Amino acid sequence: MTEHFSRRDFLKLASVGAATSAILTGCGPASRYVTREPYIQMPEYTYNGQSTHYATTCRECAAGCGLVVRTMQGRALKVEGNKNHPVNLGKTCVRGQATLHGLYNPDRVQEPAKQSKRGSRDYSNLDWDAAIGVVAEALKNTKPSEMAFLMGMAPDHLFDLVSDLAKAIGAPAPIRFGARGMFEARATLSKATEVLFGQAAMPFFDMSKADLTFSFGANFLETWISPVAFTRGFANMRRGGGHGRGTLVHFESRMSQTASKADMWIPIKPGTEGLVALAIGRIAAEARGGVMPAAFADVGVEAAAKASGVHAEKLDELGKLFASAGAALAIPGGAALGHSNGLETAEAVLALNALVGGLGRAGGMYLTPLAPMQAEYHRPANLKEMAAFVEKLKGGEVKTLFIHGVNPVFELPKSLGFENALKSVPTVISFATFPDETAVQADYVFPDHHSLESWGYQRVAAGSAQSALSGAQPTVSPYYNTRATADVFLAAAALAGGKAAEALSFKDEVEFIQSKIVALVGESDGFFSAPEINTFTAYFQQYGGWWKTVDELSTPSGDALGKAIQVAEAKFAGEGEFYFHPFVSPVLAEAGANKPWLQEVPDPTTTVMWSSWVEIHPETAHELGVDNDDIVLITSEAGAVEAVVYKYPAIRPDTIAMPFGQGHTAYGRYAEGRGANPADLFGEQVNGAGDLAFAGMRVKVEKTGKTYPLSRLESRMGVYGEALGEEH
Amino acid sequence: MTVTTNISLLAVFPDLEPAADAIDRLRTLGVPDDQMNVISGTPVTEAMLGRPRQWTNVPRLALGGALAGMIIGLFLAFATPSLYPIQVGRQGIISGPPTVVVVFEMTMLGLLLSTFLGVFLDSYFPSYRPMHYVPEISDGKFAVFFSCPQEDSEKITKAMTALGAEKVEAAEAQPL
Amino acid sequence: MTTELKISEISANFAEGEQGKWGMAIDMDICTGCQACVAACAMENNVPFVGEADSGYGRSMHWIRTERFWEGEFPEIKMTPYQPVLCQQCGHAPCEPVCPAFATVHSQAEALNLQVYNRCVGTRYCANNCPYQVRSFNWRDYERPEPLPNQLNPDVTVRRRGVMEKCTFCIQRIHRAEDVAKSEGREVADGEFAPACAQACPADAIVFGRIDDPESAVSKMARGARGFHLLEELGTLPAVTYLKGG
């Protein structure tokens, strides 16, 4: 087992690093080399009463936060942030904390299995040799062009491996998708950056040093792109990272968690964010004097005021505020981009930064550096591409589909018909850790390890000013009979032979990872450097990745203000009387519903636990004749869901809002049958960048007469004065 | 010296008056008070019967019990917190008002408990030995027990009957 | 001078030398209500989850909760700043004297309000008398299906039904830090460790340390002009200082 790289060597190497940091130890229980043993034969690196800490990377989202997992006697006890990690500096979000409830969840897929009939949940267990045989068969017997790999937004090492495999055998490149990417409108952001600055990249918003931030729908304190990093930025802004306590102005039709922290919340009419951004730009440009930039030259402030429902005086005030702030920053995101005019909105908002000289200025906007070993910015698939992919599936062009790290049956708009399209695919192999909706529709489930049991790396795409590659290692031995998907592919490729075996001639996952990070050996501007790969790997695991010591933020170039930005009126699909505003649940996000403690964590704005809800303004609810806990039927042009009413006082009366994250039909006992999934309402309307116009919908709301008591932490009596009787 | 053997007699009277008269009569007939006893179904005072004052320890025992209770209360209130001092809510280890409550309750408990037990002690309760008794007294009769010399018994019996005794007979211990 | 005035205002509640030992400052202007503290606390302290029905009926076990209220009417409506409420570790704790079993007592060493689980018989008087309503009671034996118990922190007792519990300021971490410092022959350094909530807080809105050390980060923060104590008028001498938001 060890001629290549033994654990003992590993430890020796690790002890070099131990001098620098006492709490981070370099190696994990190296799942492949260590079998689970009773504690009477305790592995030598565990001591009674002593914790061992392992650095790894959080995979609850793709942000790539560094974690340090406290373990004791082979059990993972607590997730803590990696203080050295440039994304999160020792902090974690609520989902990161609850990772352990995914690891030790009673409903994980415990063994490789074959499903007798899709959706039947009637599994017969296979052993791993048989499972690898199935994958090898699929690799060998499927025409490469009829193979498809659908990957999640994390982890990157597996994506790289699958990409290499696909390239080698001539199969289509793997498609990456994630609901979070869809709601974050990542494609729109990079497209807008490309349009304005000629370079597709993830913008970097230096909120820490800003004096004023205008956020157009960006839910950066919740789930947006890299929430921990943004929260740090926000906190620093509030602490006076610029020139005193920074101000946050948030434009959104509902008061989101981010909006609730804003000094000014502008309940703007959905789809008019771009118009308002342009109007603010024009007013700001006027206030700053000089030549009116072309970008804002054609803007009608009155028209924007009329369309958005924001008073012209208010716009004037905001524009002047933006112009006069020391370091003003404008961030586009979230629902503002989820409209038919989302791309133009993003352009308009980003242009505001250019207007006030915020490009490449402290407290302004930069472009995020590419991760180490990354040639160009890579974004996940947008909805347009996903729709095309689904069409391809429907057309029977795919014979074998490999799915890892994503749950499209749940996450994609139901109207896209992914579940149906799977019927046209003869073989579906899922590598899901959890029996999610997609795994239930697969022929085989070959469970990957949980992220805390896994090796890997993740490229940091946002949130870090330094170029960073976050490293993952097992923190505990695998609890169940699972196997790393990378290892499965490697073994299957070897078995299948041919080009696949040639391209993936690695002994195991670790060797593959080393083959990638070997490029960083000898780099001198890193957080650490090492002369050869084994030492480098030890440090890489010990510190939880590799990142540069200096910021590599680049200043966007190009004349962003040079040509007029046209924001068309947003188009709304459907006939209903309400704008529909879906948002990613700030606590559960897209994949947290299976973790019992996340279910019990109250939503920040509504304090609802264990369910989903629809937010309706109290007056609107009164007009509809519904009250709290009444179930209403919401109908869009594409579908209908039933949801429980939460009378939310901070939402536009013409808008209803619903969190995304619940409404699972599979995914374990804690997720299944809870709440509703707004994706069931989504159509296929996209914006200019191909991202889903998820907020571009009108829906009908009808009373059903049913009720369901929402579990809230807050007191309806104390907070809303319900049941306290008439006032004196 | 002649040896006089005393016998125990009992006379049952229907009412208080004849019983009181009988006691006076017995005294004149030479039966001393300490050789007499009256049992009744209702409480009658010594004064009503014209008998010397009864001695009872109950009030003294009660006071003693109260004192003991108070000492226990003081122990609980003052000693136990010092045996294992624990700070709560910035109150002293021993603080005033609560000790008043504890001492009061324990004093009262001691008082009442010893009063109760005092009755037992003074009355030799419980005693299930056979004793001189006539069940009729619980129907409101008054029974006078007395001891007199054998030779006087006839005389006294007559006197008692004359005073209205329903029966005069040798007192026999019977099981209670 | 003004700063000094403020200091006296804040510390006016405390008699000389009575400000406790460990303290916390929570900046409500920075707290984003993200609930990371809630989850971190639950994971560190083996806090059970209770399920939908019980959590909606005021039986959730959260040791820390984020409160928020509303002010005004749409569109001028504002949410009051998020306020994480946890045990305030009162210097003059109303919960302590009312326990007949000495299950909630004041630690002389740490100047904290301790809950002794194995001494608790469940009269729930302490919770009634807690003005902050931060105590949670084990109404049931809460189910943790296998293998969830693997995650339980061995440093923290798992509570059974009928026992009161509450935030401990992660006393197991305090002790660990003190032990380490002692073994190295030094004092615990400011910021050397933090309770789970402060450690997780992405905004660093929660700061923990020695309030009896005027130079510690928490003391400096608590002295600020925005500092106040929750229900200050009750004179409970909380060890948690909130910094006004907005």
Next chain:
Amino acid sequence: MASTATHHDHEQDHIAHLREKHLMLDPLPRGRMNEMVMESMHDTSWKFWVVFGILSVIVAVFLFGAWGYMIANGLGVAGVNRPSYWGIFLVNTVFWIGISHAGTFISAILRVFKAEFRRPFTRAAELMTTFGLVQAGFSIFMHMGRVWLSYWLMPIPNQRGLWPNFHSPLSWDLLAITTYLLSSTMYLFLPLIPDLAMARDRTPDGTWQKTFYRVLALGFRGTEGEWTHLRHAMNIFAFAIIPVMFSVHTIVSWDCAAATRPGWNSTIFGPYFVVGALHSGMGAVAMVLAVVQSRMKHMKYFIRGEHFDALGMLMLLVSMTWAYFFFNDYMVQWYGGDKWTQQLLHFHEAGPLGWMWFAMLIFNVAIPWATLWNKKWRSNPWLLFGVGLLINFGMWFERYIIIPISLTINRMPFTWRMYTPGVEIYLGIGTVAFFILLYMGASRLIPLIPVWEVQEGQMAHSLKKYGRETVVTISELE
């Protein structure tokens, strides 16, 4: 002469009327009274056993069954929550302690003040004290999260070296309730000894009842000494148990009043609770007497309109006192203007259970005042039963308002939450059933009428002519 005769007849009528009205003027031979009391115990119809059986089942299922279920599953099966950590358990505790107060009041305070009407029903009332306290004890133990460790609250030396916390009102409660339970039981037992001796003498040999009475009568014969000790002891008890009784409910009130909660932190809670206790207790005595009088043989002789009349007057007086204290508390809380207290008072009246607040006032004040002023009405057992029942509901509501409803409102509005009772409803019903069951059982075994005390009273009462009027005189026999 004719007029003299008429006058004489009139006087005879008057005397007959007085005798009919007053038990004390209507003496029967002691033997007859003993017989009546014994018969009242032995005269048991099948209906009694049916009721007894049903109640036994209720006690077994609702009280012990449900309690066992709750112990096994935790208090989650009850309705207690945050912020109403105390629910019906403590409502019932306070309620039952309240019920128990009437017995002491009647047998101690009325004895001290020589209120002669007390004589036939002191025991009936004292039994309520003891049995009520048993229910209160049950309720308080049910309330505990880990009842199996309740002995930790007792001040007994233990291997942990730890004593209870005497700073806690709950510790005081424990001492006070224990003291009260012990002393009221002793106070019940002392005057019972002569009656047990009577029952012993009238029970045939060889029956288990004989053994029962023999053992309990302790060998009492009725000697001068025994009577003297008993009399002294009863005198001491009569005086000393009064402060104990006051202390018990005052301490119970401190459970609330000592807390830092709006609406609770009130200095008047002590007397307010004591009077409230008497209010419900008197009502319960009236109810028990009405049932005893109508259901038990010969009881119409012992318990008469005069007793209900006197009880009714007491109830009216207590109702007025209660109203006075209630208003006093309300006024001060209302005037104080503390925002949480204001909110709480408003919640009492206008909250979802506002009806309870109004029902409390109607049952505790309006109805007693509207009915009990009338001598004829209040002499009617069943009317008094009804009023007593309503007062008991009213007083239960009062405790419900003070405990779970007031707990709903605190200084952290984010946590306000209504309390919905769960299994504690059944447990409460179980305690009621158990109380009745104990009482029914006792009525078969214990002479409910203290015959010797009645006879003593009858001996002391006589008629005397003052001028043309024949009046009752009472001689001081003690």
